[in-house]
Amino acid sequence: MPSRNNVQNTHISAQLRELHSALIDIVSVMNRPQRDEAMVREAGISLDRALFPLLVMVERLGPIGVVDLADRVGRDYTTVSRQVAKLETLGLVERQENAADRRSREAVITSVGKAMTDRVDEARERMGLAIFESWPSGEVEQFVTLMRKFANAVSKEA
Secondary structure (H helix, E strand, O other), X not given: OOOHHHHHHHHHHHHHHHHHHHHHHHHXXXXXXXXXXXXXXXXXXXXXXXXXXXXXXXXXXXXXEHHHHHHHHOOOXXXXXXXXXXXXXOOOEEEEEOOOOOXXXXXXXXXXXXXXXXXXXXXXXXXXXXXXXXXXXXXXXXXXXXXXXXXXXXXHHO
């Protein structure tokens, strides 16, 4: 008699392949420069497309060091350092000493930067509501819960 475990593993393997395919589709859309440009337009802000994801990450994750930020966006440290300096020049972020290691500096959002990311959040909500408008509310709730659970599990692996 065939092992039930092998049948289960085959089923899970097929699901993992489908999950991976879906994630590639999602990441591909989210990484398109046109997507960031659309978000900036929808938010009614003026910000270089390359700076946009950095500003949002500093607001969400800050205080954050440039090395960590560069790792999260998949860019070179020196490039991200220059871009954070540009955000600082624009008054959107500030750099401060790391509380644990005074040799290290971290980026934090300013009130002007926070106002800008608030506008981005409002735009993201409008765009998200359009995506989910045909979904039953229970499915949206379940989707969000499972995505957070998945993100937490993946983060532990990193």
